[in-house]
Amino acid sequence: MKCINVYDQYYSAQCTYDGVERRGVRVLLTATSEDGTIRYGASVAFFPHRDDEDFAVSCDACASEELYFAKGRRSKKRESELLDGIREHADALAKGLGGVILWDAPLREARYG
Numbered sequence: 240m241k242c243i244n245v246y247d248q249y250y251s252a253q254c255t256y257d258g259v260e261r262r263g264v265r266v267l268l269t270a271t272s273e274d275g276t277i278r279y280g281a282s283v284a285f286f287p288h289r290d291d292e293d294f295a296v297s298c299d300a301c302a303s304e305e306l307y308f309a310k311g312r313r314s315k316k317r318e319s320e321l322l323d324g325i326r327e328h329a330d331a332l333a334k335g336l337g338g339v340i341l342w343d344a345p346l347r348e349a350r351y352g
Contacts, residue, residue: 240271240272240273241271241272241273242269242270242271243269243270243271243313243352244267244268244269244350244352245268245269245270245279245318245321245322245351245352246266246267246268246322246325246349246350246351246352247265247266247267247268247349247350247351247352248265248266248345248347248348248349248350249263249264249265249266249345249346249347250263250264250266250340250341250342250344250345250346251263251264251288251341251344251345251346252264252285252288252333252338252339252340252341253338253339253341254285254300254333254336254337254338254339255337256285256299256300256336256337256338257299257300259287259297259300260287261285261286261287261288261297261300261338262287262288262289263285263286263287263288263293263346264283264284264285264286264333264338264340265283265284265286265296266281266282266283266325266329266340267280267281267282267283267284268280268281268306268318268321268322268325269281269282270313270318272312272313275310275311275312276308276309276310276311277307277308277309277310277311277312277313277314278305278307278308279305279306279307279308279317279318279321280303280304280305280306281303281304281306281321281325281328281329281332282301282302282303282304282332283301283302283303283329283332283333283336283338283340284296284297284298284300284301285297285300285301285333285336285338286300288346300336300338301336302332302333302335302336303332304328304331304332306321306328307321326340326342
């Protein structure tokens with residue numbers, strides 16, 4: 240199994256989960272290929288972000304969703320389409336955790352793989 244972060248970015252956020260205030264969120268679009276199939280998923284992970292150096296993502300305030308699964312391999316066209324909708328999927332996942340992503344306040348530049 241090979242898993243690649245197609246899109247990986249950190250944003251400011253607002254969330255209180257398990258009694259801990261979270262001020263950052265990591266948003267991911269991943270591609271996993273195995274045995275001739277491809278799977279794309281979106282995920283969010285809220286973390287405390289207590290200062291500008293704190294990017295320690297915790298494991299308890301996370302959610303993910305499978306966006307696509309089929310026979311085949313990675314496709315730039317499909318990835319572009321999924322990236323166009325990543326904010327809507329991430330917002331829905333964040334809402335399920337009681338959080339909000341501040342899209343206009345990135346904490347780092349996006350990384351693409």
